Amino acid sequence: MRLIIFRCYFTLFFIAQCIFFSPESQAACTRKINVAFSLAGHLANIEADKIFGVLPDLLSDFEQNKECQFNFSVVPRARQELMFRNGQADLLIPAVRTSRRDAYGTFVPLSYTRVALISLQSEKNPILSMRELLDKKSTTVVVVRGYDYGDTYLKIIHELKQQGRLIDEADPVSAARTLKAGIADYAIMAPYVFSGEVQSDTRVRDMADKLRYEIIPEISWVVSGLYLSKKSLNTEDTKSLISMFQNASKSGLLWKKYQHYYDTAVLNLGLKPY
16 A cells, blocks of 8 residues: 555655656756847837737747746937847847847848838828939938938948038937838838837837838848847857747748737838848
8 A cells, every 4th residue: 555655655756746847848048148228119109008019929929838038118219229238138139130239139131121111191292212202401300319221321320420411319209200200211121120119119100100111122121030148148048049030030930020019011111121
């Protein structure tokens, strides 16, 4: 009888150990991952202290699957990048790959993105090239401080600044308000980011059906994704996060998140799967 009871206890203990130490029950990350978001329409937004959007929703899926736990915060884009460089944020997301960022982060590609020249619909002729935009010296252009879409984009921004025609704002909704007020003639940004911000903010929502998007041929598609901190993350957590994000991209989960929030036509204009 005692032998039977011992065997039962041993079996229950073995089952409990298997459940407790099974891969499904163990988080892939060794600690909570700190993520600072900048508000960007449907990419990341906040309402009643709840952060939502394509990227927070994706990380929340990781949490529900017990892969990783995250601490979310919301800061301006320039502050977000500074926190990442200083190791106060473990992720920089979203981010285009640049040599400057490669110095302090490990890049994980997720999609391709490109910017457009955005304006309010009018009778004015479309801008057909970067040179034409730079030569149109009577116009002003607004961008978001801290956004980086590659070398050609930065070259345009630098020249516009030299000409005294550049306005840089802290976030996309501020850029949209500047365009709406007529302070700027154009905005340069990924179309889905700008569109998402306009649709989600009551102060600029009436612009949604009045926007014109023009592709600047010289600014091509660039790889977009996220950076993992070389300063704050250990090797184990870096590997786990790379695996999670790559699986989300390859499986189509990330693209479905985008499709849930964005109009297909605007989405396809500035984003495509990696």
